[in-house]
Amino acid sequence: MAQQKTYWHLLPQKRMxxxxxxxxxxxxxxxxxxxxxxxxxxxxxLLDWYKRFQQDSPLICASWEKFRDPRETTYTKYTExxxxxxIFVDGILEEIDSSGYDGRLLPRWLHVLSRVFxxxxxxxxxxxxxxxxxxxxxxGGRIVIAATLQAGDEMRRVQRIAYRVRQLxxxxxxxxxxxxxxxxxxxxxxxxRMAIEKLLICYDWAEAFVALNLxxxxxxxxxxxxxxxxxxxxxxxxxxxxxxxSLNEDCRWHREWSQALTRMVIEDSSHNxxxxxxxxxxxxxxxxxxxxxxxxxxxxxxxxxxxxxxxxVAQKLDKFYRGYLSDMGLQPSISGTLLS
Amino acid sequence: MLNRDxxxxxxxKLDWDYTxxxxxxxxxxxISGHPWLPHSxxxxxxxxxxxxxxxxxxxxxxxxxxxxxxxxxxGRLENIQKLAAPWLNSLKVHAAALPLAxxxxxxxxxxGARFGRDSAWRTMSTFGALDEYRHTQIPLLLFHQLVRxxxxxxxxxxxxxxxxxxxxxxxxxxxxxxxxxxxxEFAIGTNFVLETGFTNLQFVxxxxxxxxxxxxxxxxxxxxxxxxxxxxxxIGHPVLEVLMKHDPEYVQYLLxxxxxRSWRTFSILTGVSTDYLTALEQRPYSFKEFMEExxxxxxxxxxxxxxxxxxxxxxxxxxxxxxxxxxIYASAYTYRATLWFDFVIPSPAxxxxxxxxxxxxxxxxxxVWEQVIERWRTTGPxxxxxxxxxxxxxxxxxxxxxxxxxxxxxxxxxxxxLTRDGRKYIFCSEPCRWIFLREPERxxxxxxxxxxxxxxxxxxxxxxxLTEYFRLTPDTWGKDVYHGAYDWLxxxxxxxx
Numbered sequence: 001m002a003q004q005k006t007y008w009h010l011l012p013q014k015r016m017x018x019x020x021x022x023x024x025x026x027x028x029x030x031x032x033x034x035x036x037x038x039x040x041x042x043x044x045x046l047l048d049w050y051k052r053f054q055q056d057s058p059l060i061c062a063s064w065e066k067f068r069d070p071r072e073t074t075y076t077k078y079t080e081x082x083x084x085x086x087i088f089v090d091g092i093l094e095e096i097d098s099s100g101y102d103g104r105l106l107p108r109w110l111h112v113l114s115r116v117f118x119x120x121x122x123x124x125x126x127x128x129x130x131x132x133x134x135x136x137x138x139x140g141g142r143i144v145i146a147a148t149l150q151a152g153d154e155m156r157r158v159q160r161i162a163y164r165v166r167q168l169x170x171x172x173x174x175x176x177x178x179x180x181x182x183x184x185x186x187x188x189x190x191x192x193r194m195a196i197e198k199l200l201i202c203y204d205w206a207e208a209f210v211a212l213n214l215x216x217x218x219x220x221x222x223x224x225x226x227x228x229x230x231x232x233x234x235x236x237x238x239x240x241x242x243x244x245x246s247l248n249e250d251c252r253w254h255r256e257w258s259q260a261l262t263r264m265v266i267e268d269s270s271h272n273x274x275x276x277x278x279x280x281x282x283x284x285x286x287x288x289x290x291x292x293x294x295x296x297x298x299x300x301x302x303x304x305x306x307x308x309x310x311x312x313v314a315q316k317l318d319k320f321y322r323g324y325l326s327d328m329g330l331q332p333s334i335s336g337t338l339l340s
Numbered sequence: 341m342l343n344r345d346x347x348x349x350x351x352x353k354l355d356w357d358y359t360x361x362x363x364x365x366x367x368x369x370x371i372s373g374h375p376w377l378p379h380s381x382x383x384x385x386x387x388x389x390x391x392x393x394x395x396x397x398x399x400x401x402x403x404x405x406x407x408x409x410x411x412x413x414x415g416r417l418e419n420i421q422k423l424a425a426p427w428l429n430s431l432k433v434h435a436a437a438l439p440l441a442x443x444x445x446x447x448x449x450x451x452g453a454r455f456g457r458d459s460a461w462r463t464m465s466t467f468g469a470l471d472e473y474r475h476t477q478i479p480l481l482l483f484h485q486l487v488r489x490x491x492x493x494x495x496x497x498x499x500x501x502x503x504x505x506x507x508x509x510x511x512x513x514x515x516x517x518x519x520x521x522x523x524x525e526f527a528i529g530t531n532f533v534l535e536t537g538f539t540n541l542q543f544v545x546x547x548x549x550x551x552x553x554x555x556x557x558x559x560x561x562x563x564x565x566x567x568x569x570x571x572x573x574x575i576g577h578p579v580l581e582v583l584m585k586h587d588p589e590y591v592q593y594l595l596x597x598x599x600x601r602s603w604r605t606f607s608i609l610t611g612v613s614t615d616y617l618t619a620l621e622q623r624p625y626s627f628k629e630f631m632e633e634x635x636x637x638x639x640x641x642x643x644x645x646x647x648x649x650x651x652x653x654x655x656x657x658x659x660x661x662x663x664x665x666x667x668i669y670a671s672a673y674t675y676r677a678t679l680w681f682d683f684v685i686p687s688p689a690x691x692x693x694x695x696x697x698x699x700x701x702x703x704x705x706x707x708v709w710e711q712v713i714e715r716w717r718t719t720g721p722x723x724x725x726x727x728x729x730x731x732x733x734x735x736x737x738x739x740x741x742x743x744x745x746x747x748x749x750x751x752x753x754x755x756x757x758l759t760r761d762g763r764k765y766i767f768c769s770e771p772c773r774w775i776f777l778r779e780p781e782r783x784x785x786x787x788x789x790x791x792x793x794x795x796x797x798x799x800x801x802x803x804x805x806l807t808e809y810f811r812l813t814p815d816t817w818g819k820d821v822y823h824g825a826y827d828w829l830x831x832x833x834x835x836x837x
Contacts, residue, residue: 034501044520
């Protein structure tokens with residue numbers, strides 16, 4: 001008998017598996033990928049939860065195992081990539097401390113930072129919770145992994161903002177100490193808070209994935225990681241832009257794996273297009289309102305700030321989002337476009 | 341760089357008051373756990389590690405590099421091939437039990453990362469989920485290289501995907517503990533009881549056995565994993581503190597239940613490795629001694645610390661320390677073809693050692709081995725005689741732990757029956773029966789192997805059961821490592837002749 005060269009489930013590939021395949025394939029046993037059928041071994045407390053929000057989800061796929069993270073992120077690779085990014089950010093933060101950088105920031109920009117940048121820790125934590133939900137309910141091991149790493153990335157973003165806030169507090173005592181109150185009451189944040197709270201109770205796993213990774217995150221990440229960075233550069237805070245650039249690399253990967261998953265389900269069944277499009281119709285207006293509420297910042301209308309407007313942010317965001325969806329054969333909601 | 345304690349608090353306490361939805365919709369009791377309390381009761385939740393993401397990715401990358409460096413130095417196939425045969429089979433047991441169970445730990449940790457009741461808890465659980473991904477990956481990668489040499493190592497991935505009887509029992513345990521569990525019971529059952537109470541057994545006990553057996557690869561792997569466990573296990577304490585203020589009776593129940601269920605699991609995984617599958621001269625202690633030194637004292641201290649009592653079944657548990665894993669090993673030897681690793685008969689010197697370590701019941705166990713040996717004497721050694729020294733009648737399984745009825749001793753079995761809603765159930769022990777009766781809605785519908793055979797779901801014919809249902813092959817099913825050809829067994833036969 002020929003000697004077996006790899007694990008049982010990788011034999012049909014008829015080639016040596018990659019490291020990514022070895023450590024990420026068929027890791028869930030209750031989803032019917034092995035010999036046991038689709039079942040938990042007993043009537044677990046969440047039996048009904050899994051049935052309603054995973055098995056009965058309208059998004060279908062013959063095998064969720066077909067999903068592949070385009071970056072093929074093993075744990076080792078993840079820690080290596082993220083360690084390098086953190087070393088890069090550490091360098092910037094050290095430069096800020098050693099060069100007296102914060103003492104030179106403009107007062108109007110400090111106001112923007114305390115109102116728009118510092119409170120982002122709260123929605124950032126909400127996004128971390130949401131990724132953790134998609135991960136625990138995803139019906140395929142590789143999707144679980146991608147969403148878990150995304151939750152880790154969201155934690156990274158929250159912690160880097162926290163670090164930056166503390167640096168500023170050293171120079172400006174009391175800086176942004178009202179972040180929680182801003183998040184809870186400032187008109188600029190309420191539509192985003194509504195979007196995140198509503199999303200937190202959206203329990204169909206696939207709808208949660210779509211609302212988070214195909215709708216809310218692309219818009220919010222692009223606005224806060226990219227356009228805020230442009231604004232910072234113009235206001236003389238060029239180092240913030242570099243930090244946001246590094247954090248945005250994480251967001252870019254979140255969009256890439258989400259596109260890979262979306263393309264896979266569309267390829268698997270054309271019925272899924274309608275399901276995906278329906279959820280985009282539902283969530284895009286909610287997310288667009290959240291983005292629109294921050295618009296005064298970019299239009300030079302933020303009170304006390306009196307900054308010149310950054311031209312065309314809404315159009316750029318619309319175009320960016322339209323491009324993101326059309327790459328997957330999907331469209332934004334008409335009522336969600338920021339120009340309407 | 342700023343000291344972590346200066347800035348991390350700004351990233352750890354991020355709960356807010358929901359106004360567009362209700363708090364009990366964001367944290368439904370069914371998935372966040374009992375008792376349901378408003379966030380004001382959880383806001384002081386704190387643990388001592390307070391890791392930052394930045395430190396995490398630095399440290400974890402270094403730790404992975406260290407593990408792979410050890411693999412490259414001493415963990416290659418040629419190194420593994422030099423290990424003693426019994427130890428290799430211990431390795432196969434753990435190779436199968438570990439990686440995909442760790443992946444259910446990813447899910448359980450993500451549950452805490454979403455439904456944990458304070459942001460500091462959720463953040464710690466997010467690290468926990470990342471850790472468990474690591475613990476899935478390392479063994480899958482390390483054992484993969486061994487598959488081409490010995491296809492029993494295929495079970496590092498295959499085990500939980502089969503209906504092997506032990507896989508049924510293991511899934512029955514982990515599906516409830518981690519996969520299908522709410523955030524609070526996960527924190528108590530996994531983070532507190534299993535990871536704080538029992539993990540020493542795997543990661544200190546097993547690591548020292550591996551070291552003694554010259555298996556430096558496995559030793560490094562388990563100690564490296566232990567450093568992660570020690571961190572995220574901290575989630576359990578502060579959760580327990582809050583629960584104690586509101587429902588101490590429920591806390592006592594959860595601890596007693598998960599201590600018993602964990603005991604069942606580890607007495608097999610670690611007990612068998614310690615007292616049978618490690619060469620005699622490499623056993624630093626008996627399983628019972630290790631339990632007493634590393635598990636029991638510490639666990640009882642933890643209970644004291646919280647004003648909790650020892651489980652009501654403590655006398656039963658202490659009695660089992662002397663016998664349960666011996667009963668399971670002898671039973672498994674008798675049915676070794678139903679498992680994916682090979683077995684050894686304890687030698688006369690080992691039996692002498694076991695008698696010293698387990699004076700209370702060893703004579704009874706020794707008689708069982710005497711029968712097995714007598715059988716080999718009759719048939720003579722050889723692979724062809726494996727099934728002549730093998731059980732033929734299907735054993736009965738406990739309706740709670742799903743393990744063969746091995747409670748009590750060869751003289752006095754502790755199995756007990758229950759009739760409920762017209763259906764008969766059997767349990768290996770009083771604690772298993774007690775757990776069943778506390779939450780029968782979880783357990784009552786489960787079909788054990790015997791019922792599956794009777795209903796036609798599993799084949800009744802033994803070889804078909806092994807191949808079609810347990811997914812074993814003549815290559816992979818368990819055998820006697822020496823096919824009965826032991827020096828001491830032959831020698832005695834010769835002297836008799």
